[in-house]
Amino acid sequence: MKKQKIIFLDRDETLNHDPGYLRDASLVQLKDTVPEGLSLMREFGFRFVVLTNQSGVGRGIISPQELSEVNARISKILEENSIHLEKFYICPHTEKDNCNCRKPATGLLEQAMQEFNADPEHSYLVGDRMRDILPGAGMGIEGVLVPGRETVQEEPAPNLVFTAENMLDAAGYILQREFEKKAAEKIFYAEQKDAIRSRMQELKAKNKKIVFTNGVFDILHPGHVQYLYQASRLGDHLVLGLNSDESVKRLKGPERPVNTALDRALVLSRYKFIKTIIIFSDDTPVETLQTVQPAVHVKGGDYIAEKLPEYITVTENGGRVIILPFRKGYSTTSVIERMRRRQ
Numbered sequence: 375m376k377k378q379k380i381i382f383l384d385r386d387e388t389l390n391h392d393p394g395y396l397r398d399a400s401l402v403q404l405k406d407t408v409p410e411g412l413s414l415m416r417e418f419g420f421r422f423v424v425l426t427n428q429s430g431v432g433r434g435i436i437s438p439q440e441l442s443e444v445n446a447r448i449s450k451i452l453e454e455n456s457i458h459l460e461k462f463y464i465c466p467h468t469e470k471d472n473c474n475c476r477k478p479a480t481g482l483l484e485q486a487m488q489e490f491n492a493d494p495e496h497s498y499l500v501g502d503r504m505r506d507i508l509p510g511a512g513m514g515i516e517g518v519l520v521p522g523r524e525t526v527q528e529e530p531a532p533n534l535v536f537t538a539e540n541m542l543d544a545a546g547y548i549l550q551r552e553f554e555k556k557a558a559e560k561i562f563y564a565e566q567k568d569a570i571r572s573r574m575q576e577l578k579a580k581n582k583k584i585v586f587t588n589g590v591f592d593i594l595h596p597g598h599v600q601y602l603y604q605a606s607r608l609g610d611h612l613v614l615g616l617n618s619d620e621s622v623k624r625l626k627g628p629e630r631p632v633n634t635a636l637d638r639a640l641v642l643s644r645y646k647f648i649k650t651i652i653i654f655s656d657d658t659p660v661e662t663l664q665t666v667q668p669a670v671h672v673k674g675g676d677y678i679a680e681k682l683p684e685y686i687t688v689t690e691n692g693g694r695v696i697i698l699p700f701r702k703g704y705s706t707t708s709v710i711e712r713m714r715r716r717q
């Protein structure tokens with residue numbers, strides 16, 4: 375079975391308002407934006423599981439019957455919004471019982487992770503207290519806090535990644551993290567030589583022709599996109615060396631880059647024809663080229679191949695250098711000047 379993307383939800387003050395030991399199903403009221411937030415996550419393939427401490431049961435304040443009626447009521451309201459809660463995992467114990475399931479203990483989460491074959495990398499904990507987030511700390515599951523009636527200043531859990539305003543805001547953040555994680559599969563730093571080498575060797579073993587090019591790609595314009603697209607057509611796998619922020623400052627002055635290397639990489643990562651991005655800090659791509667050893671190195675502009683500092687590195691490793699002309703009339707500098715004139 376494919377690993378599942380699960381949102382592990384706390385119940386009281388996360389899904390529903392909590393008057394304290396909620397035992398009357400007719401009093402169930404969802405919190406603001408819960409249907410909207412869960413709907414959005416559902417659209418992106420997440421499933422929902424509830425992990426809830428219910429010490430009222432252990433104290434004899436809430437009967438098991440009342441508990442299941444309240445849970446059924448919450449489920450029903452959400453079903454009316456086309457949202458399905460897969461299962462409620464419940465700890466009925468009190469603190470004194472010293473069980474392994476009362477959050478922040480990990481028992482409920484471990485059981486749910488296993489039963490739903492959850493992918494820790496793409497699952498999240500959402501709750502109004504740190505104890506809702508903490509169970510995921512040792513398993514590398516990220517947590518998002520939503521405010522609740524009792525939310526107090528607590529020591530942040532190590533796996534807390536965001537404090538949201540409400541469930542919809544939490545959903546927005548989780549989608550953002552998923553976008554970043556997808557991008558991160560393509561993004562490397564030049565220092566990660568072993569990881570880059572093994573990725574390149576895997577491709578070469580499959581007879582993939584690796585094409586390399588490098589640049590700043592600060593404010594994207596048609597010249598950039600035409601250049602990168604055409605570079606990618608010169609082989610099977612385009613590796614883009616992206617100048618780090620410090621190296622851009624050295625090369626182009628203190629006002630550049632406008633966008634950080636990570637932001638530039640995020641934008642570029644969504645172009646399908648860009649397969650790997652390597653952020654490098656040297657003034658020349660020589661060392662990165664030594665790691666990648668491409669079949670083709672593409673340089674944009676009106677250079678003479680033999681005069682490039684990287685020419686020898688490329689050719690010594692059996693590669694060719696191809697100079698691609700830039701599209702006429704476009705440059706980041708001219709875009710910035712145009713913006714300044716319009717201010």
Ligand SMILES: [Zn+2]
Pocket residue numbers: 465466467473474475476
């Ligand atoms: Zn328990």
